[in-house]
Amino acid sequence: MTKVKDISDFLESFAPLRLQESYDNAGLILGDKNAEIKKGLITLDVTEDVVDEAIQKKCGLIVAHHPIVFSGLKKITGKNYVERTLLKAIKNDIAIYAAHTNLDSVTGGVNGKICEKLGLENCRILQPAEGMLKKLVTFIPVDQAEQVRNAVFSAGAGNIGNYDSCSFNAHGQGTFRGDETTNPYVGEKGEQHYENEIRFETIFPSYLQRKVISVLENAHPYEEVAYDIYPLDNNFNQVGMGMIGTLPKEINEKTFLKKLKDTFKTDVVRHTALLNKKVKTVAVCGGAGSFLLNHAKAAGADIFVSGDFKYHQFFDAENKIVIADIGHFESEQFTKELFYELLTKNFPKFAVQLSEVNTNPVFYF
Incomplete structure (x- = not known):
């Protein structure tokens, strides 16, 4: 029988907790590490609907990218979605585990999956850890x-x-x-x-x-x-933030933006002015990656794919690079696929299911 500890130990061997950022809260968020489980549910975010799905599918563990708890909780009374989600999980003996910025930081993690989806080659960490x-x-x-x-x-x-x-x-x-x-x-x-x-x-x-x-x-x-x-x-070149790689063949900017929309299943890509140049070198960062823009420019990227850019941050491209903001959720959606591949390969007898709940809180009209 698989225990919660077996899953958490494996995930932490792949993405050690010491790699997470200081503000983060990765690891086992809720539950008994020695509890025996038969099924696991994979999601990007943990919400009440996701816990309901875990109950319906009889999953004793939820593996998520984003931690449901970021800051300390002094009370759990159900006054907000975080507390209600935790209460429901506790009542139904469902453990919750999150691998967040530690999974962002490893070569084969979130950003490696984005590079794979875009068909990038010769990929390396954009900002290696120091x-x-x-x-x-x-x-x-x-x-x-x-x-x-x-x-x-x-x-x-x-x-x-x-x-x-x-x-x-x-x-x-x-x-x-x-x-x-x-x-x-x-x-x-x-x-x-x-x-x-x-x-x-x-x-x-x-x-x-x-x-x-x-x-x-x-x-x-x-x-x-x-x-x-x-x-x-x-520099520790195997660990750090963002990644950069090259396309097998250079393409024009509009063709690349179309590829982004098709690959990441979005109707909207916010971007800076096109530079009428070919795209060959691509930098990526899942989630909110504006802090890496200067690294992308210094590395010679033609385009930087990420999410959560603010209005004034788009000016920082300074016609030296194209910023392509595909959205936070959209950039990280394939993290579920990454979890699934890791767990099914290493725990072939443990039932792993992808959540069918769309947890993206942002809608477009």
Whole structure:
């Protein structure tokens, strides 16, 4: 039987909670993590209608992109839709889980799905995360070096771009002397010992530090494991906001806008003045992405696809790029499809259903 914890642990291995923005509230919003569930319902937003659908379909878990709770709740009395939704879910033993800005931040997340839908190639993060990488340096007896390296790599260290198991190794000599309370792996207690060692260096994202060090200490043969951790200023190119890629073949601007309308099933695309140029390089950001406009311009994008641009922000295009605002909901609608693919692939015996409720609160006349 699948537990709520099984689903949440998997989703957090794909999109770690430490990647969420400070204002966010991703993770298990409501429910017992050890509760056993047979079915899950996938939605973009959690509303009363979505909970009703979960009740009707006998789903014990709702997986959403947007958290139903953003700020703290002091009372749950049913005075607004958030409180009514939570009360209904509680009464019917339905857990609620959300993966939001953490899912936006990973390469294969929300923005990766948008790139896929638009047929973009050579995709990369538009604004890579800063200050998130660290370097591990440790010293290993020569004969155990491969064993320790592989253990550290298995914990998620050593990934650079499309390469894994990345490290630097140098030979040297280590010295140590244990007192009478020690039980040294090599050498004798109370005697100075010289050991041929490998200086092993690799990098890892900071949110994996506890796991990496735990695995290192378990795999290393020494009683006391010597290691150093250094913060790095390098960009973490596998994590960040927005993405940018290229079309297989350049097309004119109106053709691209038509493609947007067809792909994202919208009759309205708000955009800045067309520049009478071909579109080849496309930047994207699901949801509200105006904060990335300058990054899109600096990266040489011909057009920036996102949502929630305000009136005055359209002026910031300055005839250097076309802004295409397709709407918040419209830009993120395929997140449901992303959840479905992840869960059905990794939990083939767990019943996953897409919500049929249209939770878009914006209508066009």
